[in-house]
Amino acid sequence: MVSDKELKKEFLKKAAEEWETTYPVKALRELGFERYQCKKCKRHFWSQKEDDTCGDTQCVGKLTFIGKSPTKKKIEYIDVWKEYAKTHEKLGYTPIKRYPVIARWNPTTEFTIASIAAFQPYVVSGEIKPPANPLVIPQFCLRFNDTDNVGITGHNVGFIMLGEHAFVPLKEYDINKYIKDHLTWLEKGMGISLKKIKIHEDFWTGGGNFGPCMEFFSEGLEISNQVYMQYEVTTDGYKELKVKVLDMGQGYERIAWFTQGALNNYETMSPPVLKKMRERTGVELDEEFGKKFYPLSPRLNLDEIEDIEKAWEEIAKEIGVPPEELKEKVKKQAALYSVMEHSRALLVAITDGGLPSNVGGMYNLRVILRRALSYIDKYKWQLDIGEICEWHAEYLKPLFPELQKNIENTKKILAVEKKKYEATKEKIKQVLGRIITEEINTEKLIELYDSQGITPELVAEEAEKQGKKIEIPKDFYSLVSEKHEKKIQEAQTRREEQLELKSIKDTEKLYFEDYTKTTFLAEVLAIIGNKVILDKTMFYPTSGGQLHDTGELNGEKVIDVFKQGNIIVHVMKEKPRFEAGDVVKGDIDFDRRVQLTQHHTATHIVNAAARKALGNHVNQAGAKKDMEKAQLDITHYENLTTEQIKQIEEEANKIVQKGIEVKKEILPREEAEKKYGMRIYQGGAVPGKELRIVSIDNLDVEACRGTHLNNTTETGKIVIIKATKIKDGVIRITFAAGRAAEELEEKEQHILEKAAAELGVDIPEIPARAKELFEKWKLARKAVKKKKELKPEELALEKKEKTEGTNEEILEKTAEILKTQPEHILNTIKRFKKELEEMKKKF
């Protein structure tokens, strides 16, 4: 497979020769643009007047609009979308709402990194229709590769990409119209004279697609990039896309910055928020200094330069201040800007279901949060990230009202995260005392950050106190993110071994309709050893966390069922006596089917109950349903209290008792998304044009292909067995429903009855008596050791104190007292009693 770089090189060469047919030359000429070549970078560009350089930031060397905006209009940040939508509506584009920044629908990325990512992969591949066509969208995006540039060069972690997209067949694809539309926006909407615009010929590759593109520059700033996505990368080269795509992206933040001629984009993206932050911290802005420095700031882009120290020195020389003074001044502002910027990114991410943690991509959220917290610490600012988020939500209300609706929950999550950060700082003192004697290089810094959450700033600070200087790599946070991304990729590329099933057609699935149907007739298509493939089946294969059915084919035992692609494979206990071509009768073990189905529907119910009890950030992170119990992993930031577990159990049983219909419908993907939102992807991204939607009112709506009950009452009682933190940000709730729950309760009753008999008390008196037993046993053991005498009455068991609570709680409590598991209570009591009797004889 060719790399993106090779592709780009090959196509740029081709495009340089065939530029007249590759780029929208007709429109450009009509508008008075001519083609020139940059004397510096040798690239070709279009301009209304002749020029030596192409207008690229690197070729021009500075931003020339700061303090003197070239546009007729000045647009306030919050009004940009209104203006953009208005201009584009007149040009025939439909404005739509943004997608979540957590990309649940997209199997290739965890975050929405560009406006086009909202429509990948299924709209771009032509499998499903776009919500409107052509359209414009204010898509909030997250990118973590520029974290270290934030606050200085104009880069952001969270930003809005104004997307302009069309998805059309070749004969309707008109790049000359697209570029004219965009220039209309730049000229009429933003008020930039076409004379001041330079347009590059370039090529863009990414996400398995590529095509020529035009980049728009003005006054040294890249304003936008219009990609004509036409090809798809395949294993043997590339091919034309069925649907041609217009992928135009423009940074929202830059529009306010550019048209106002402001010092930098941070000054214009949230003016009321920044004002409050300045009042709180007393950090002032030196306008005169800013006008000298910020035009040169792109030269500090860590992505583009080799020697950052040299770059600082050159800029210092150019504006006539000592380098140390320059750095000090810029870095304090950058810290304030970063706190503002990161807070906003976190606000949107958490509202959309993200949760800072150590796991996968969510790690990046913790990285930016801790980066912001460490700045607040360093400068001893009276700032609270949750409060800053509140200010942002207020300012952004006309654009994204959803941010305010969830603000209380967002603040709670941030407060817990802050506590975790503070606990880390405490730990650091102990850890660092030990390690500071070792050599601390970048690798060690990353390890400390990864394993203990200790930021390099903290390490440097602590080291300095001990008279040691530590070099923090300038791109530290990018290095950390990169390392974690690699991990995700590695995990995704792992594959299981597969059967050779090439010529066999997909199995028709009969288990969707009604879980109570358990017999069917089917034709045998193939037999491989003891594995049988039918033309259709009612056997549910292990998938979506639900265990497979068992049963019989023509009276012979089926012990396992799995899915390979769209083919379902039945594993027989022995090599079958029937042959390919035979029609066989299938019979499914109904008791097992019912139990698994109860556990599956109960999983959806517990998910809804947990969201109700804990907050809107709760999403499914995994699930498993077997016979004895089910597990649901949810995203949550701390261990659950007994009170919370009880609350979830109560909520779940309320849903059961209400007798709500469990609705199953097959919907086209675009319709399902429109109707229910992106929350349907609780089990992760799913492929296909059509989705099976399982809904319990609007309490829980999920794209799910498991077997489900028809009504919530059929679940029977739901009993939560326990809740444990399995990894950072993920809590596993283990529970049982239906017959399994009854059996569990019967077992509990049984254990308690026996324990009560053994201790000679009633069930509610067990905990108190067990405690007494344990204490007297300890007392006796101590006495034996020290050869001390004890009177028999000192060891008598007589406590008769009642404990309030259900059987389950009494069991839990007793287990806690005896420091054992509930199922071992009886044996533990017997052992203590026996040992106590033996010790008594020694006195």
Ligand SMILES: [Zn+2]
């Ligand atoms: Zn150039």
Ligand SMILES: [Zn+2]
């Ligand atoms: Zn499900």
